[in-house]
Amino acid sequence: MAETVIEARELTRTxxxxxxxxxxxxxxxxxxxxxxxxxxxAGKTTAIRMLIGLLRPSSGQGIVAGFDVARDPEAVKRQIGxxxxxxxxxxxxTVAENIRLYGGIYGLSNAELKAKSADLIERLxxxxxxxxxxxxxxxxxxQKLAFAVAxxxxxxxxxxDEPTGGVDPITRRQFWDSIYQAAASGVTLFVxxxxxxxxxxxxxxxxxxxxxxxxxxEPAALKREQGADSIDEIFVRLARPALAGS
Amino acid sequence: MASISVEGLAKSFGRVPALLPTSFxxxxxxxxxxxxxxxAGKTTLMRLLVSLLLPDAxxxxxxxxxxxxxxxxxxxxxxxxxxxxxxxxxxxxxxxxDFFATIFGASVAENRGLVDDLYLQLEPFxxxxxxxxxxxxxxxLALCCALIxxxxxxxxDEPTTGIDAVSRRELWEMLGRLRxxxxxxxxxxxxxxxxxRCDRVALIEGGRILAxxxxxxxxxxxxxxxxxVEGGPRIALLEALRSLPQARSVYPFGSTIHFTDQRxxxxxxxxxxxxxxxxxxxxxxxxGAQPIEAGIEDVFMALAVDTRQAGEAHxx
Numbered sequence: 188m189a190e191t192v193i194e195a196r197e198l199t200r201t202x203x204x205x206x207x208x209x210x211x212x213x214x215x216x217x218x219x220x221x222x223x224x225x226x227x228x229a230g231k232t233t234a235i236r237m238l239i240g241l242l243r244p245s246s247g248q249g250i251v252a253g254f255d256v257a258r259d260p261e262a263v264k265r266q267i268g269x270x271x272x273x274x275x276x277x278x279x280x281t282v283a284e285n286i287r288l289y290g291g292i293y294g295l296s297n298a299e300l301k302a303k304s305a306d307l308i309e310r311l312x313x314x315x316x317x318x319x320x321x322x323x324x325x326x327x328x329x330q331k332l333a334f335a336v337a338x339x340x341x342x343x344x345x346x347x348d349e350p351t352g353g354v355d356p357i358t359r360r361q362f363w364d365s366i367y368q369a370a371a372s373g374v375t376l377f378v379x380x381x382x383x384x385x386x387x388x389x390x391x392x393x394x395x396x397x398x399x400x401x402x403x404x405e406p407a408a409l410k411r412e413q414g415a416d417s418i419d420e421i422f423v424r425l426a427r428p429a430l431a432g433s
Numbered sequence: 434m435a436s437i438s439v440e441g442l443a444k445s446f447g448r449v450p451a452l453l454p455t456s457f458x459x460x461x462x463x464x465x466x467x468x469x470x471x472x473a474g475k476t477t478l479m480r481l482l483v484s485l486l487l488p489d490a491x492x493x494x495x496x497x498x499x500x501x502x503x504x505x506x507x508x509x510x511x512x513x514x515x516x517x518x519x520x521x522x523x524x525x526x527x528x529x530x531d532f533f534a535t536i537f538g539a540s541v542a543e544n545r546g547l548v549d550d551l552y553l554q555l556e557p558f559x560x561x562x563x564x565x566x567x568x569x570x571x572x573x574l575a576l577c578c579a580l581i582x583x584x585x586x587x588x589x590d591e592p593t594t595g596i597d598a599v600s601r602r603e604l605w606e607m608l609g610r611l612r613x614x615x616x617x618x619x620x621x622x623x624x625x626x627x628x629x630r631c632d633r634v635a636l637i638e639g640g641r642i643l644a645x646x647x648x649x650x651x652x653x654x655x656x657x658x659x660x661x662v663e664g665g666p667r668i669a670l671l672e673a674l675r676s677l678p679q680a681r682s683v684y685p686f687g688s689t690i691h692f693t694d695q696r697x698x699x700x701x702x703x704x705x706x707x708x709x710x711x712x713x714x715x716x717x718x719x720x721g722a723q724p725i726e727a728g729i730e731d732v733f734m735a736l737a738v739d740t741r742q743a744g745e746a747h748x749x
Contacts, residue, residue: 226597227568353623355470356730360684383598387687407688427599
């Protein structure tokens, strides 16, 4: 059984009288691809902000990569990487500059940075584009680079925010290939997305509704249990029961 | 008469072609989807059709009006909801509605009927600043503003991007009601699964339309036998499938893998049995493979690969 790297125990956050996250509990194993879904306003963002050490829980506990998110948020931040389709790299910096910037932020030494940067550029086959501004790279390359940069400091967990939104279906699948490889090497992937078919690629998913986790399990098992053809159908049923019939 | 007719329309930005010469027609009252990834040329095409860009070549008519010569009258007859939220964030919901109505010489009261469903949902937030609305509510307000002058043709650029699955469904239901009211709709989206909401769709990539079909006819565009394979360790299975000589394409598809066999016309059930046997020969036991009908993403990828290869052959 793989080690647990993310654990929420009755994790709760209130803002005044409003409970944004209401006693959620779940565990994610090392090397797992975990999809974290929910409607706008369901409490997803608040939950993630607690898990990455940006927001203090009101009660309950979050343990990420062995550190308590309330007691040791800075240690948590060092153990995680982040990539979003919308924003990850600085478009006006070159490939090499982006790698250097992120490496520096995560505290890599100059020697480490030099070695890793050369290795990464070679591995991604970006040698010819080293001094090219990121804005000029095709979307597929930009995405591969962003993912590699998120892995630069060898985090145990990478948070992916709509990682393949808006990209063409072929590039999208190439990206899932690299996600699977990262997972096989022991990195845990925590995916948030509005793309319900993106959720189908995850090992397990959870769906948040009104601050609570309304469903949790393997996509195929959830579909079987709920007698649904797609995650989209389950999502709509849970998030807005009145609409489900239509 | 077609509601939208496009002939050889093309546009470049500097040396970058955003839209290659494109032709198609949309019938009155049709919901026509432009489906493709970011950078495919969807926004360029839409902006050409609402007279916000001038074409380099070709021509287009919307509701019988030329998009270049008749742009003043055209703008009165079309509604356009851009991809980026483009309302006045510092004005309230009500102020935005009144503002857009006034520009078109209309009033909210006289066009209430068309936007009644949306308006009822927005009414509780009438005094709220548009910038402070949730994503789904912003979209509803933007749609309301785009409809306030009763356009005959409505252009929606990625109306469902970034909103959750519930809001997406609500929006498509609203579009269905507009269609029933006789409005022609041109809708762009990167979400391939939304094709089923359209009467016809154009698949677009790299400034080029790959195909125009009714959603139900898309599967027929896929010529090769297609199998869904499941079970087993994911990476090992992908590698094994890609190493098979009969593999035409191998793509992860959610929890399954779609395997296309390059033997045109072969019996898919026999190919599935053969595939399971070949995988067992490589030590991958307990797998399932079954013939499936191609979905829109399968078709899109196959057409995109064909088109890219044809382009390379042409240039090479």
